[in-house]
Amino acid sequence: xxxxxxxxxxxxxxxxxxxxxxxxxxxxxxxxxxxxxxxxxxxxxxxxxxxxxxxxxxxxxxxxxxxxxxxxxxxxxxxxxxxxxxxxxxxxxxxxxxxxxxxxxxxxxxxxxxxxxxxxxxxxxxxxxxxxxxxxxxxxxxxxxxxxxxxxxxxxxxxxxxxxxxxxxxxxxxxxxxxxxxxxxxxxxxxxx
Amino acid sequence: xxxxxxxxxxxxxxxxxxxxxxxxxxxxxxxxxxxxxxxxxxxxxxxxxxxxxxxxxxxxxxxxxxxxxxxxxxxxxxxxxxxxxxxxxxxxxxxxxxxxxxxxxxxxxxxxxxxxxxxxxxxxxxxxxxxxxxxxxxxxxxxxxxxxxxxxxxxxxxxxxxxxxxxxxxxxxxxxxxxxxxxxxxxxxxxxxxxxxxxxxxxxxxxxxxxxxxxxxxxxxxxxxxxxxxxxxxxxxxxxxxxxxxxxxxxxxxxxxxxxxxxxxxxxxxxxxxxxxxxxxxxxxxxxxxxxxxxxxxxxxxxxxxxxxxxxxxxxxxxxxxxxxxxxxxxxxxxxxxxxxxxxxx
Numbered sequence: 348x349x350x351x352x353x354x355x356x357x358x359x360x361x362x363x364x365x366x367x368x369x370x371x372x373x374x375x376x377x378x379x380x381x382x383x384x385x386x387x388x389x390x391x392x393x394x395x396x397x398x399x400x401x402x403x404x405x406x407x408x409x410x411x412x413x414x415x416x417x418x419x420x421x422x423x424x425x426x427x428x429x430x431x432x433x434x435x436x437x438x439x440x441x442x443x444x445x446x447x448x449x450x451x452x453x454x455x456x457x458x459x460x461x462x463x464x465x466x467x468x469x470x471x472x473x474x475x476x477x478x479x480x481x482x483x484x485x486x487x488x489x490x491x492x493x494x495x496x497x498x499x500x501x502x503x504x505x506x507x508x509x510x511x512x513x514x515x516x517x518x519x520x521x522x523x524x525x526x527x528x529x530x531x532x533x534x535x536x537x538x539x540x
Numbered sequence: 541x542x543x544x545x546x547x548x549x550x551x552x553x554x555x556x557x558x559x560x561x562x563x564x565x566x567x568x569x570x571x572x573x574x575x576x577x578x579x580x581x582x583x584x585x586x587x588x589x590x591x592x593x594x595x596x597x598x599x600x601x602x603x604x605x606x607x608x609x610x611x612x613x614x615x616x617x618x619x620x621x622x623x624x625x626x627x628x629x630x631x632x633x634x635x636x637x638x639x640x641x642x643x644x645x646x647x648x649x650x651x652x653x654x655x656x657x658x659x660x661x662x663x664x665x666x667x668x669x670x671x672x673x674x675x676x677x678x679x680x681x682x683x684x685x686x687x688x689x690x691x692x693x694x695x696x697x698x699x700x701x702x703x704x705x706x707x708x709x710x711x712x713x714x715x716x717x718x719x720x721x722x723x724x725x726x727x728x729x730x731x732x733x734x735x736x737x738x739x740x741x742x743x744x745x746x747x748x749x750x751x752x753x754x755x756x757x758x759x760x761x762x763x764x765x766x767x768x769x770x771x772x773x774x775x776x777x778x779x780x781x782x783x784x785x786x787x788x789x790x791x792x793x794x795x796x797x798x799x800x801x802x803x804x805x806x807x808x809x810x811x812x813x814x815x816x817x818x819x820x821x822x823x824x825x826x827x828x829x830x831x832x833x834x835x836x837x838x839x840x841x842x843x844x845x846x847x848x849x850x851x852x853x854x855x856x857x858x859x860x861x862x863x864x865x866x867x868x869x870x871x872x873x874x875x876x877x878x879x880x881x882x883x884x885x886x
Contacts, residue, residue: 374848381847394578472626 404490411471411486415462415514418506424508425483428457432475434486440468441475460502466492487514551654552718555636563789570842571597574617577846582596608778613683616775620682625776625783628675636853637667639797640723642807642827653723661722662714665798665806666707669753673823675787676762680772694853695755695762701860702752702759708868713738726806736802741871742746743803746863750795756841758848759856791829796837797802797830804833828842 348355366372387393397404406412415424428445444461452458477483487510494500502510556567568583575582584594612621642652657663680692704855713735714720718729729735736743752759762771773784800806807826851859 379842381577385573385580385843388576388579388581393579394581396581398581398723538639 351429383412384446385480391509396400403461406488410488410490411473413466413489413492413510414469414475414502414507415485415487415510416462416504417483417511418508424462424504425460425481426459426462426479427455427481428459429480431478431480435470435474435478436441437472437474438470439520440465459504464502465496466500466502491515545700547651548654555641555654556633557884559633559636559790559793561766562793563786564602566789566792566838567601567714568595568598569839571847573842574725574846575840577843583740587828604784605779610778610780613775615684617682617684620678621775622780624675624682625780625787625795626675627678628672628729628787629783629790631671631675632787633669634792635665635790635794638664638722639794640726640801640806641724642830643823645759652823657721657723659719662710662720662798662802665794669791669794670699672787672791675784676772679776681782682871683772683775683883685775687770688772688774691762691774693794695772698755698759698761698856698860702749702864703856705860705864705868706749708872709739709742709749710802711872712797715872715876715879718806721805722801726801726808727768729805730808734805734808735769739803739871739875741867742875745800745868746799746803749860749864750799751841751844754791754795754841756843757845760845760850761853761856793834796841799837800830800833806830806833806836847885 384393420426426443428443430441430443430445432444433439433441442461442463442465443459445457446460448455448458471486473486475484479485489510572582574580582594583597584599587594588596609791612618637654638658640653640656640661676699677692677696678745680689680695683689683692713725716738717725719725719728725735732738751757755762765775773781776784807830809829
């Protein structure tokens with residue numbers, strides 16, 4: 348666009364009135380604004396924060412949290428150890444050791460003997476999800492991912508599959524409510540187990 | 541004589557301990573005010589069914605300050621590094637010696653002042669208050685870190701610049717009352733009218749330079765972590781860092797006291813109190829009046845902190861040298877002219 352383009356819209360900064368240039372009326376206006384907010388919280392119960400342990404936060408539908416490894420209808424891991432997710436991962440946090448699938452699994456040649464994600468290194472970009480040809484790896488809406496040591500934050504295959512069990516009913520990326528707390532989910536998404 | 545000494549020691553203990561406790565709870569109040577201004581609730585966890593609203597938060601904060609690792613980097617100038625926070629806090633505390641917390645007089649049974657009837661009260665407060673610059677500049681220098689050093693220089697330049705309008709803005713009030721003794725100034729106000737009425741410009745100048753002198757927003761460049769990589773206390777941790785902030789909070793209390801005493805009538809409420817009332821319950825009542833004025837002033841300082849944005853450094857210096865110092869000189873000259881005319885006429 349040229350500088351003399353007729354479509355170019357020229358914006359003038361608003362002219363300050365005499366009152367604005369005296370500063371004091373504007374300072375008073377600012378003080379009035381914060382006073383309104385303070386009174387709103389103190390007397391009108393208008394705080395906008397979530398009181399976390401009592402109220403659970405509901406993330407937006409496209410929130411990307413802890414990974415899960417999906418299972419197929421026979422309860423086997425869906426993953427075919429093709430390494431696409433590990434290749435796509437910009438943070439190199441996925442480590443897969445693939446082996447030949449047993450003869451009873453006619454639908455694939457390989458499956459992961461070990462599938463480890465370093466949740467500390469992961470940047471939750473969702474590219475593994477995009478890359479996966481069999482929809483095996485997905486990011487769930489679980490956000491309360493904590494641990495007491497670094498080792499607890501390295502998720503192996505068992506733990507990733509157990510996240511699937513905990514979030515089986517929730518569609519990833521269409522997450523609306525926290526999963527019901529059952530005995531299984533109580534123990535599993537929390538990495539302290 | 542020994543009774544006076546014991547009384548003074550008791551008063552010193554009371555004032556220092558109460559000031560520390562009040563500072564702890566002021567930090568809690570400040571966090572609450574901050575939260576309310578930003579539509580949050582603020583600290584509400586450190587409590588129990590008996591102590592609601594997280595009122596144990598100051599104790600938790602204090603425990604954290606004491607238990608945190610106290611890092612002294614290997615490259616600092618060790619004695620000066622340790623001395624600097626001590627200077628900051630001592631300079632802030634000894635200003636309380638001449639602050640009248642309540643009525644004072646030779647015929648009073650109870651004197652609400654550690655050193656009663658010091659006739660250079662304000663001069664002493666200012667002399668001691670300006671010692672805080674040493675804490676700042678020594679901390680910056682001893683840290684042996686260029687950011688801390690620049691921060692120390694910046695902060696001391698700010699503190700020294702604002703000392704001038706701070707001192708000049710009260711001179712009008714001193715001239716009118718004809719004394720530097722704080723309780724005499726209060727008594728003048730209760731006989732005539734509050735200082736804010738006779739010295740509106742002086743009040744405004746004192747308020748603004750008081751904000752700057754206590755490093756409160758909009759003048760808190762000493763601790764601007766986001767824009768200027770922190771200030772003179774970058775290398776300090778745990779209780780040493782806490783002492784700088786304790787010192788600054790004590791300054792806030794001192795400045796609020798000075799504003800209440802010099803411009804808001806001290807313990808005087810029109811048509812209710814007079815300097816002739818010397819019975820001790822009325823003295824206690826007067827102390828409560830003064831305390832509530834001071835508390836209101838502190839709340840206003842906090843309110844301003846969470847409203848106004850920070851100044852840029854050149855704007856800060858422009859405000860001091862190009863507007864506030866000329867204005868305070870004008871105020872001083874006009875006041876002294878008027879006072880001279882009135883005194884020569886009577």
